[in-house]
Amino acid sequence: LASGDVESAENDAAAHGDIPGDENGEVFATDTRPTEGIVPPVVSAAAPPVKLWIRGIRYPKTTATQTEFLRFRDVIYKSSSVTTGIEPKKARTTTGGSLVFKTKSPNVRLSFEFVAGQENRGSVFAVRQNGGASQYFSVAADALSYNLELHSNFAAGTLVTYRVILPHYSNPILREIKPDLGHVLQEFTPPTRSPYIAIGDSISHGAGQKGTFETYPWLVSEGLNLELYSLAVGGSKISVKAAEGLADWTNIRAITILIGFNDWRTGKSIAQLKTDYGSLLNKIRSLHPNV
DSSP: OOOOOOOOOOOOOOOOOOOOOOTTSOEEEEOSOGGGOBSSOEEEOSOSOBSEEEESOSOOEEOSSOEEOOOSOHHHHHSOHHHHSSOHHHHTSOTTOEEEEEEOOSEEEEEEEOOTTSOOSOEEEEEEETTOOOEEEEEOTTOSEEEEEEEOSSOTTOOEEEEEEOOSSSOOEEEEEEEOTTOOEEOBOOOOOOEEEEEESHHHHTTTSSSGGGSHHHHHHHHHTOEEEEEEOTTOOOOHHHHHGGGGOOSOOEEEEEOOHHHHHTTOOHHHHHHHHHHHHHHHHHHOTTO
16 A cells, blocks of 8 residues: 555546547647737647647646646546545546747746635746756645746747646646747647556655656656656545546557555545455556557
8 A cells, every 4th residue: 555645535526528639638738829829729639740749647727727737537526525525626636747948039928826725835847958957936725826937948949849847736727828029939740658557646646746757657657758747636535436437548559557545545534445445446447458
């Protein structure tokens, strides 16, 4: 059994919709108004090339004004943790997610908002330019909005690939991506990487870490060149309902499972733990017998 922290159960009944991606679960976004920015990015099921690559987020929810980065099916957000074993508010956090885009613009602004009352332990965004060292941007836990101002580290006219690594214990909602006037986000074809699914509680979620970039699933995915989808949520218990969502992926290369402490800590017997773990593993094997 994994060791971890016990976090209070929370309930949320907001509804969200599924957004299609490619066969590996990747989701792409495009925009038709490059000099006006992306408000918000229009999620598209169209094949690449794309202008915005949303990584590690299986179900982004886009409305007329924003994009929320959701890691689970609707049922997790609509149901009580008593039913699913997963706390809905913590499930809205963006651990494992990142945004990739390319531009020659000297400056780019990403505008985010945070909803009061949602899970927010403070945010650290990590940004890489052309695969270089990360720059870190910290946001206080009580902030309701934040403009992430990016400035190219390269000579004028250089095409820069930005990777914005999202925070792990907050839920930043994207309102706008805006390059300088006269500049655009360039189309590109994302590389294909096999999915890696991380199932877990606070240890896999990243409790005690500075951000997504320090969590062990992130380090595993980067080391093995796999595409991370973190289904880890602090305070979680063994959840067959979450495992059912694996039906939405194909060609999964690896799955790690580090969960069970919260079940034991809240009084579940060893016999029941074995039964529940067996149900979890059987569901995963039924969906992905060759992983």
